[in-house]
Amino acid sequence: MSVQLSFPSNALFVGHKNPDTDCTCSAIAAANLWGGTPIVQGELNPETEFVLKHFNVEKPAFEDNFAGKDVVIVDHNQTTQSAASVVEANILSIIDHHAVQDNFFFQKGPIHIDMRTVASCCTIIADYYADMNVEITAQMAGVMLGGILSDTLGLTVPHTTDIDREVAAKLAKIAGVEDIEAFAQEMLIAKSDLSKYTAAEILNLDYKDFIFGDIKIGFGVCESLLIDKVIAKHDEITAAMQENKKNGYEAIFFAYVDLTTNNSVVIGADDADYAVLEKAFGIAKGDLGVSLEGKISRKNDFIPPVSAHYNS
Template structure:
């Protein structure tokens, strides 16, 4: 197996870590009575599952910032495990962050001084969370935060229960788009196999396909809800940028609602004070992004990002499926070059 590069791993290598930081190496050093694990705004399956996994592994309680999306709820139901508690006020807790490191994706009530650890698999972007204290960080160039936590459980000799292994597997399959995404690593495949064995899931591909079907059924949601269901804020070149994604096997159903999305995007961009807003209807069946924008300013950034003359009111990009590795970085480069 070829080794995957570690993007960044900052872990204490001594018997204890700096005061206030969570020890990711030695569990007995931690007091987790007031610890909450939470992921980014608009939580996806990796954020939901990682909160459950981290609380089991390190202690504390899992939380999410809003109700699970359809795919996450399917995974929770399939695995027979309750969703983490939805919290809006984190002001009285110590916080472990999962699946992000950008201030634009941080719940408003989380104070930086309350953060004790960050476990993530994303790049350190242009607006990282600024911390007044040293915290423990484990950031790796793997396809899922759940993959990192599975490896950590093995290293710390913590058994993973069947239901938690099941949701962890769901998280890896979600972020890796059932191993079709360009972000997939050999580590994701290795630890997905391990979790599947624990969970008693014999056919990983079948489970993944059921997840894709659950994610694709968005017919009963409004355009406004779909726009922000898998949505992230960024800061590129000092500009506020929003990128929403809907991954679906039935892309044409959403493309047919293009006018609804454009209306919703126009209102959302103004309400949020965004400089740029993009929305990708990502066709997971044909591995294709169908990207929408609001105005001529957005259109110019998009044309520069992908080096193409845009004809019509939707940009179709074959082979583009990942916001993290393809869409986001291209848009960032375009904006920062202006």
Template sequence: MSASAPIYVIGHRNPDTDAICAAIGYASYLRQVREDEVVAACCGEINARTNWVLRLAGVEAPKLLLDVRPTGAMVGRKDVMTAAPSDTFLSVYRKMLEHNFRSIPVVDADHKLLGMPTIQEMAQLFLPSESNHKAANREVRTSLQNMATALGGQMIGDTSGTEVVEDLLLVVAASSVETSRERAKQFNPRQLVLLTGDRPEIHALAMEMGVRCLVVTGGFMPWDSLLQQAREKGICVISAPQDTASASQLIRFSRPIGEAAHEYVSFGSRTPLRELIHSVQNSHQPLFPVIDEETGKLEGVFSKSDLVEVPRTKLVLVDHNEFSQAVAGADEAEIIEVLDHHRLSGNLRTKEPVRFINEPVGSTSTIVGIMFKMRGLTPDKSTAICLCAGLISDTLNLTSPTTTNTDREILEWLAGVAGVDAAQFVKDFFAAGSLLREATPARAIEGDRKVFEENGWRISISQIEEMGLDEFWKKQAELHTALEALCEAHKLHFACLMVTDITAHHSVLLVAGDTRVESAIDVDYHKRSPQVYDMPGVVSRKKQLFPYLSNLVGKLTPP
């Protein structure tokens, strides 16, 4: 991650309108007061009403971030020098020495990884073999073109097919003609590369045997008559400037790097940092490739030293202050600020001091409006529309018990900036979509859901605002089944759904889970039907329902 990585302003999981609109508004505010790149983000699906607001405001949906844990993509260095499979061992080795590399990725034309050769592995490939096979230590898999390139030599004779990689056998003809003939006769002549100096008799022997290639060292050139025979017999001749010993080594190094098998450990771009650290700690591999999991292409590389100081995603948390409600991986991110209007709880801890603003107002969008006013700034019309929606949604149009005079003042100011008729805006907003009508029961419950842990109890509270309760009664049984499945899937002790009729200022509560909680609710509220309670005047999860349930389970023995 570069030094200019963006700061993400992000709300809680299962975001409601306030979480989305406060993120959009505060990101806009921060872009005006600091030089960093600031991006509004969300970590869940946006509901129908919020989408209506975004369309009205002409604002793009926040960037979806489901996990901000450091990953292979964040750790890997992107400016990677690579080698092509056709590059010779010699050229790759020289590149590694020039840049002080211990390893280098070999990629094909589509940038897909073929290998990760190291200097040590390349050296081992050229150590003498212990095999007693007669061709041992003579085998070279390369092309004649690669040989000529490695030698810096001139190809003459028959130069057709010289780009094809072949299994060749190297024979140095330094002995007499007869000894050289007997040695060469052990092998298939069309695989032979005969290496010699200014020895016309050996040159003639090569023509006689019909070898694949004759390499003449010392910069010497065979006689014209022999070159004519070479063309007629399909023999390639290479004139090399080196002595025979040096030329022999260079030919071995002309092998294409892509022909060698390389065992290596690689990681997907989404592999979490913790998994990377665990996997590489005992590995002797000097460099680890990171592969894009969608394209299969090489995305970057990292070494163990890159894991010492890992870049972390920079976050501003809005409308929540608990890791249990934050985007996955927030506990491994760099928290810059927290902007919220809920109680302090949970396990939010930071490594550095942060700006923490928590105001007892009806919405986080209200706090964003306050921030603009305190700086003498005015949000643009689109941002003001979003903030109006966030404030109206969380305060149920200033009717919730969480509403303060500050909320009323900020809404009046924002409505003027947005140029909207507040009364008509409220009517249109709440009519924009019924979550119970448009979503499956499971998705409806997840739309605005928060998890709390109190006195050893793990509790989920979902809330849906509707224009009437008709849709709830139609889907009561299905919603209860979905709540039971939620308890099972998330190991919850108790889960409930509060459906608020915003026209009647009245809610019903559907419950599932530990029956001791249900029995305790029986004492305080009328059970309208199995697992459903009437809660007249209860419209706020934050200020009414949660404190009630918190106090209730506090009196019960932990499960």
């Protein structure tokens, strides 16, 4: 029997910038398990708001100054996904399910790292509850279920594992969610209501920086059941991307993800960006952008070809 993982009570459990449901709920559930404070690095999106409200769980506090603080990183492993001050933090652990690429959180000494090939960071956190024999409350089961359903789009994305499915079923039972599919649909509806956001806000809702060598790119994604309403703002979104590009970016990309068809159209800020997309995906630009059938995941479908392009 190994010694159980523990963290000091002042530890901050930190999800990535432009928080999504998985990172927010991972931070909440992990802080609840180990003791400590869940942190978000930005405004919650409408889906996360819906999940927290549904299970009557408090929003995490906002923080982006991590200098000198004890930090447990959840749902990311690259400095580009966190505030700049994170490099001055005392990182205790990284618990994540993303590829290890450039800009990893390198540390001076050995730390605890747990990276698994599951589709949601909440799946990993739920496993720690089981491992440590800690009873999961209905509230914590609800938020972790929310994280899993969010990252897997209701357990439908191809990289969903049997472990994610198993854990989701167990959590749903504890949380009192009888119909997982119906609940996932409610989450998607909440996520798709982007009426209160400007084009620039939509661009930044689910937006990540990636650095390949000395090249920085931005990649935003919008997954929606009502993607036509977002595409109606195409000119404004393109203008916002061009504005963003001035901040030291080689390229800015954005994916319109249609959750009714599971097809995506990836757009660029300008002709140079479209040339990159055409090369990376081997597909000519159409009226709107580069159309990708059956591809919806930034982590699995969009970033690998773009990364291969810049690293070649």
